[in-house]
Amino acid sequence: MSATITAPAYRIIPIIPALKPGAMEDSKPFVANDKIQEALGFPGQLVEDWHDRAIARMGELLGKYRSLKVYMDACVHCGACSDKCHYFIGTQDPKNMPVARQDLLRSVYRRYFTLPGKFFPKLVGARDLTREVLDEWYTYFNQCSECRRCSVFCPYGIDTAEVTMAAREILDCVGYGQKYSNEIIGKVHRIGNNLGLPGPALLDTLEGLEEDVKEGTGIDVRFPLDVKGAEVLLITPSADFFAEPHIDSLIGYAKVFHATGTSWTLSSMASEAGNFGMFIGNYEQLRKIAMRIREAALELGVKRIIVGECGHAWRVAYSFWNTLTGVGDGADANDRFAMMLQKQLDHRYKQPMHICEFTWDMIEQGALSFDKEANDKHIITFHDSCNVARGSRMGNFAGGQFEIPRNIIKAVANNFVEMPSSTTREQTFCCGGGGGLLTDDLLDLRVKGALPRMEVLQQVVDEHGVNFMACICAICKAQFTKVMPIYGFDRRMIGGVHQLVSNAIRLDNK
Amino acid sequence: MVGTLFAILLYLATLLFVVGVLYRIRVYSRTPAPLKIPTTPAPINTGGVVLRMTREVLFFESLFKANLWTWGLGWLFHASLALVLLRHLRYFTEPVWSWVALIQPFGVYAGIAMLLGLAGLWVRRLFVERIRYISTPSDHLMLVLLMVIAASGLLMKFLAHTDVIAVKGFILGLMYFNWQPLPAHFGLYVHLFLVAVLLLIFPISKLLHAPGVFFSPSRNQADNPREKRHISAWAKQLDTSQLGPNDMGNAK
Ligand code: HEM
Ligand code: SF4
Numbered sequence A: 001m002s003a004t005i006t007a008p009a010y011r012i013i014p015i016i017p018a019l020k021p022g023a024m025e026d027s028k029p030f031v032a033n034d035k036i037q038e039a040l041g042f043p044g045q046l047v048e049d050w051h052d053r054a055i056a057r058m059g060e061l062l063g064k065y066r067s068l069k070v071y072m073d074a075c076v077h078c079g080a081c082s083d084k085c086h087y088f089i090g091t092q093d094p095k096n097m098p099v100a101r102q103d104l105l106r107s108v109y110r111r112y113f114t115l116p117g118k119f120f121p122k123l124v125g126a127r128d129l130t131r132e133v134l135d136e137w138y139t140y141f142n143q144c145s146e147c148r149r150c151s152v153f154c155p156y157g158i159d160t161a162e163v164t165m166a167a168r169e170i171l172d173c174v175g176y177g178q179k180y181s182n183e184i185i186g187k188v189h190r191i192g193n194n195l196g197l198p199g200p201a202l203l204d205t206l207e208g209l210e211e212d213v214k215e216g217t218g219i220d221v222r223f224p225l226d227v228k229g230a231e232v233l234l235i236t237p238s239a240d241f242f243a244e245p246h247i248d249s250l251i252g253y254a255k256v257f258h259a260t261g262t263s264w265t266l267s268s269m270a271s272e273a274g275n276f277g278m279f280i281g282n283y284e285q286l287r288k289i290a291m292r293i294r295e296a297a298l299e300l301g302v303k304r305i306i307v308g309e310c311g312h313a314w315r316v317a318y319s320f321w322n323t324l325t326g327v328g329d330g331a332d333a334n335d336r337f338a339m340m341l342q343k344q345l346d347h348r349y350k351q352p353m354h355i356c357e358f359t360w361d362m363i364e365q366g367a368l369s370f371d372k373e374a375n376d377k378h379i380i381t382f383h384d385s386c387n388v389a390r391g392s393r394m395g396n397f398a399g400g401q402f403e404i405p406r407n408i409i410k411a412v413a414n415n416f417v418e419m420p421s422s423t424t425r426e427q428t429f430c431c432g433g434g435g436g437l438l439t440d441d442l443l444d445l446r447v448k449g450a451l452p453r454m455e456v457l458q459q460v461v462d463e464h465g466v467n468f469m470a471c472i473c474a475i476c477k478a479q480f481t482k483v484m485p486i487y488g489f490d491r492r493m494i495g496g497v498h499q500l501v502s503n504a505i506r507l508d509n510k
Numbered sequence B: 001m002v003g004t005l006f007a008i009l010l011y012l013a014t015l016l017f018v019v020g021v022l023y024r025i026r027v028y029s030r031t032p033a034p035l036k037i038p039t040t041p042a043p044i045n046t047g048g049v050v051l052r053m054t055r056e057v058l059f060f061e062s063l064f065k066a067n068l069w070t071w072g073l074g075w076l077f078h079a080s081l082a083l084v085l086l087r088h089l090r091y092f093t094e095p096v097w098s099w100v101a102l103i104q105p106f107g108v109y110a111g112i113a114m115l116l117g118l119a120g121l122w123v124r125r126l127f128v129e130r131i132r133y134i135s136t137p138s139d140h141l142m143l144v145l146l147m148v149i150a151a152s153g154l155l156m157k158f159l160a161h162t163d164v165i166a167v168k169g170f171i172l173g174l175m176y177f178n179w180q181p182l183p184a185h186f187g188l189y190v191h192l193f194l195v196a197v198l199l200l201i202f203p204i205s206k207l208l209h210a211p212g213v214f215f216s217p218s219r220n221q222a223d224n225p226r227e228k229r230h231i232s233a234w235a236k237q238l239d240t241s242q243l244g245p246n247d248m249g250n251a252k
């Protein structure tokens, strides 16, 4: 398959592409089989009464989520979002315009839930829910990475990610699930992490890492697992345990903890920060996966929870954990569920905290020192990951999620260059592999979706000789490692912020 | 006769408009927002949210970032519409409030500007490939409806005058249930009829964007999930079911 996949040409001037209707109508991920589906409590395959069940589920979601209800009603088809999606830019398929993607669902909403749609469907673009429409949902709601770029530009903040989540939830409920995401969720429940790495193997890996670091630095940097009474519980994406370049960031976190004398631990029960429950829009799964962190924190008796470099995981942790599991602050005194954990945590610190917040705090306090020259071989740029940029925050002020990682890079390296501002910070482009699309059966889509980022990367490579793109997301790292060679870049150009920290940190002065 | 028909139509349209919009607002405000989903960077407290919303409603801030043409035309249309509506207050008040009297001349220009804005938006909808692709017939008709309302109004101002004193008498009559005749004037009939249509479709169409914007969680939530536990009623039930008998004891 991958042999036939080539990168689309860069646009000479970044003009809005002409429409190519149907360009991506054949791009579908593999459908989940009955074993995968049933493990999550979804029907094994498309149920006979899928039509009625789908409409019923849509009705329930409209009653449970104000976002969906308002977004279905409020869109004026102004088209402000229409050229903002990386998948539209890369594929030119008009159904990848955010508003057109929403309209796949909205047309059915209008038909079944609004008066004009019931009486004058043609007039308002309302459609019956047919098998073709259902297939179209499957196709195009699996071409959205839920990156929220469209919602930045919409005058009502309409977030296509919310619509995609609702559509995927409906599809799951009628037995039409996506293999990649649902299989991974099954693994988290069965084994404890997305990659299916069992506890003993994890222990082995960590011991191996200790040896590697000892060899490289001569210093005993520990990678503790399941240590009761540790101060910090680190929750990190499981890719950090063995994927390249992820593992270099894990080493970076360990060195920061070592250098600051912080007692910390990983948990074999919660050996995964990722939460694909968000991608499939299922609240119960989202919550169930997040509950592992609560349980691990209670069991290990930790005072702080810190999250490693992972974009969507940080969104879930920052924005949703307090709601889902009570990891956070500010629960009502009579909220017993949340109080159990909140009494245990140390509220002098933000709960949960991002590893970048931790490292930056330590840098500001002068607890860390660096040999910046160790990074001189790199000319670095920073790719803002969508979920961090538009679905979370760091620090005490709005926009800290942009400043803090950049501050760290500048503190540990000498050469830093920005990409054009229309592609960074809140306007950043998704890597093309987020939202549950990081699977080889969607590689063509992933390559095309990376186009806008690759274009501006090429620009800073040409103008400034950039040779390293730092980011703080496990999915970005995996996606770019795969697609950058297709665009003619070295796969080692992508890496984590803590990889740079790891290169430059001084371990001996403590 | 025609006056009576118009009286009935306008009463009905107003009633359905008010009931419909209130009903929508009720549904929006009662539908929970279970998760914190402001599009970040977002204000971290309520004061900041009020400012953000004000900027969105008054200046279409997000649209400004998205597309200058749409922003310019859209803002011209809406700002003019607002002025025109305020100008129309003179038909509903006796004596006319002084600030309403003051804006009368601007109101006339606003009518022209509104028509221009609408025409620009329609040209965009007709000729920009992407926008044409996403447009439904109702999107076009909505613009035509507003343009005809504006045009018929301007026509009465500049070409075929109607007896505005009598029109005002008719409207005040409707308000105080002391019915007066409506001047016979074709332009006026068109104008009033289409305004009634606009009121009728408002609560069941995309015009719901006006109340909707205030309820959009990605814009109206403060970014403080770590500081305050945000939980909706239906999600709260999951917590309670999670607390075993032991947990209850522990937590007390
Ligand atoms: C809170 C008040 C309102 C706000 C914040 C608001 C905002 C907006 C924005 C940002 C747009 C998209 C840009 C554009 O196409 O112009 C829009 C479109 C539109 N608005 Fe409003 N609006 C409000 C009230 C109204 C009212 C009262 C009406 C009519 C009676 C109206 C009619 C329209 C129409 C017809 C469009 C679509 C224009 C097109 O087809 O391109 N709006 N509105
Ligand atoms: S959320 Fe991202 S991927 Fe989905 S439609 Fe919007 S811009 Fe495209």
Ligand code: SF4
Pocket: A074, A075, A076, A077, A078, A079, A080, A081, A082, A098, A099, A153, A154, A155, A156, A157, A158
């Ligand atoms: S920007 Fe918002 S209102 Fe405009 S077309 Fe897109 S989703 Fe609809």
